[in-house]
Amino acid sequence: MSTVIGVQGEERHEYTKAESRSLRTRSLRLLGSLLHPVRRMLWATLAIVVVSTAAQVAGPAIIAYGIDQGLPALLAQDWMPVGLAGLAYVLTGAVGAFLIAAYIRLAARISQAVLIDLRTRVFLHTQKLSLEFHESYTSGRIISRQTSDLDAIRELLDEGINQLIRGVLYMVFTAIALVWLDWLSGLVLLAALVPLAFLTRWFQLRSQAYFRRSRVASAKLIVQFVETMTGIRAVQAFRKERRNEREFGELVEDYRDVNAKVLALFAIYNPLLNLMGYAAVATVLLIGGFRVVDGGIEVGVLLAAVLYTKRFFDPMEELAMFYNSYQSAASALEKISGVLEEEPSVPDPADPVDLWTASGDVRFDGVEFAYTPDRVILPRFDLDIPAGQTIALVGSTGAGKSTLAKLIARFYDPSSGTVSLDGVDLARLHPKDLRRAIVMVTQEAYLFSGSVADNIGLGRPDAPFDEIVRAAKAVGAHEFIESLPNGYDTDVNKRGGRVSAGQRQLISFARAFLANPAVLILDEATSSLDIPSERAVQEGLQTLLKGRTAVIIAHRLSTVAIADRVLVMERGRIVEDGSPDELIGGGGRFAALHSAWQDSLV
Template structure:
């Protein structure tokens, strides 16, 4: 399935073929989750069947005690009454014990399934390519891990056992009613006709409403998460009122769809109760006439009435199960869609090792397009010798970042091949690729934890001395020492305790510690002020020494440290030369440099 296919999961209308495909996909996922748990599932099923049988035996024992025990008791024979009483107590105890057993077993099955599913979603979304994460919003991913998994948890914790137990209970109750009194069984059979019509009506109308409810819930979560994640932009652009209106519309939609669901229950539950009470009344009236003419015992009539009433007892629970089932089914559809998403940048089938990369990068007849009608990089060739520092310059949208992402293998080219030391990146072992090529982006993301932990991300087994040396090399040591706890200072969520420029210095230290053969800096100095940038220039000189480097920057002061400048326009390299050569010429870079120099006057 493509990313657009996953995004389509938020739709509410599907063709029959699409619905069948989605259901089949969900069943495959559920089967793979339950397959390792077959022994526990069988044991739970046995416990449910036996507990239902023990519970259903009660009315028959009461009938025996009344019709056989009371006459015998009048003859001073205590055995039938004692047998009925003791048997009733024992079946009650057995039923209680078995109910406790299957509740424990079903809880273990539920937790095992949820742990497996939650882990699969987390690990799989990590493996998916950048294309997926740029198209699938973080709020929707969070919705998969929270509300969707919660819906499945609720179904697994109570719903499935409720369904199986209810079905077994109804089957055993119906069978016992026929055994005890066949005519009363016919009354129950006749009541199944209106019950089936009512249930089908409820099922058809509720299915689309439950899906709408899940979609509305997901939209609420997405809106909330994205508002909180971008709270700085919200407050900076005074977007609170607009968010209030948008969130209000989503809440209203969620309320309306849930009100319609409750409206269905307002018809279904009373209708079901009416059918059940009618069946009980008919059984009682017809049985009463038979008791009067002596063809039916009072105990049997009582048992028949009890069985008829008990037959309908699980129906309300099963209606609630259907509510949970529809929510969980919709959630499972969305999760299965994410799990079937294939990485657009897959790991090689037969990876090639590259223990010590030199950093020679080559583009051989490379073309890249997001879609057929959206070509970003037309076919071109490029060679970057090992140890050379190149700067990519050009207007926004010229293709600089795309070229850098191809080197980092965040994307694969649509055609052609990108190689490192004459090995295609698509064939290179992932661990060697990530060790050899490191990209520092403009965002400079920091994870929760200490400054030292964030620097050590480039080399998890690094010693504290190595971390300090890396920070000193890029000019970050002084400000880190000035933090409340130095290198042990917690940077808080997303690095909120340090400034944007300081975050970038930490990311430079991280890259220095990783010691890659190829380093890509994508607008990585854009958040630095002039003093900080001058400080980092010295660190960059050390950072870029003896390694291949690709620098994307609008600041021409950063470009000056490059050995070679590539000017890009519309995905093509229009100028290629050293900074001095291009400045001396009359091309695009010379004009950019002149404009930059004039701005400093």
């Protein structure tokens, strides 16, 4: 089966011809949707290019008229033909220059409109995709879509399209003008097109694979750089600098090698192209010279034929550069269209059910969850969490605790069965009601650039300042916030770098308290707190959990002690279920965990 080298993710992949056609169709469909809103400007731009190119091509024909008609008339004291030829030449030049200026302005408007549309689409669509996508698609690859890939498309729109349209039209109009002036010179040009077509096809086939590899190599560089800088603490902590240097060096070498091969193609293509152009001009001049002597054509026509033949080959180098931009942009468009074609694995309901006020009753009915058919994380089970009850999930790493919590938050949908809130299947619940009713606080405690008050206010953007302060006081965060340089107006810096991990966690608690959800999920939310801070926040947690359904995932049993009910999980199954006191006295797995925890305190 025939294959084409392509890109899948950031790896080389051999596409079948059918897959390659599908990719092109998908990319063209995206491009069409981007150009549709600016179609009127596109038509205006095309009209400008046609007229300006025709004005430029008219130059040699005007010169031929000036020589063949104007000079004999000038010898007869009639300067009118020469004057008209000169005036026409200046006017066509002025028209061409004016229209090119108009074209540049219109092309810039089209380019920016398309890029803004595409950049916004990628951001909004990526933001809507489910957690599954973001856990498998690295941040470096997403950044590559928004940076190098969009830059490749920008270069094509800013310069490549201009090179293509003007180059092709220029060649077509030049060929027409040459045949109109002297059909025999047109035949010479036609004969030159045969080796030119073979040379161009040779260049196209080889450059296509190299340009795709260049895009892949560029993306890998970006991914490596972003992931290294994002994880710089781990890099320095584990002395990974030398290994990163070696890996990055290999990527740089690969990128250099593929670009060197691209340049080597141009080093062959451009000289051969020039050689063909010189050979065509020499042939037209030689044949035309004999015909001028025999009186077959005028000197002016011969000059115009030579100029047209020379000019015909001039845009070919620009078209080769366009192909460079086109290959990069086509590869980038394939990858961006691939992201935009991604569908959320947790789609919004087609006919959502409203739940304005939730009490917090959570139920699992015949739920099973598997990331892949051969990787079942949660075997089939039932679970009822009454409204207002605090549940603690306990178990070893990989037991399925976080997966169960993500099902409650509807970051994932179960493979079978239903998860419901107050009797309403989460898959049918209106997304706004779902996010208002269920809030998850994770161990990451992510803070956005901005003030402390802004970050707490994410829980309820319309909340007044006094409620933000009240939320901070409720979870024990007010005191340290007041000690910051500007209090609640202190900028936390990128990702909360100005405050400690424990302080970030307290701010996330305040955010959750302000949101006032019916169901609160704490996924290792106290893991960033030291022992004194954890003890200080216990009272805040009691306030935070009061009157709402809560699911706590924690390895620290001091946090589990505030729960009404404990579920012990092993290999995706609930093996123990009861109150903390009941399970401690039962002599099971939780009792053993509790005993080991007490021994560690001693």
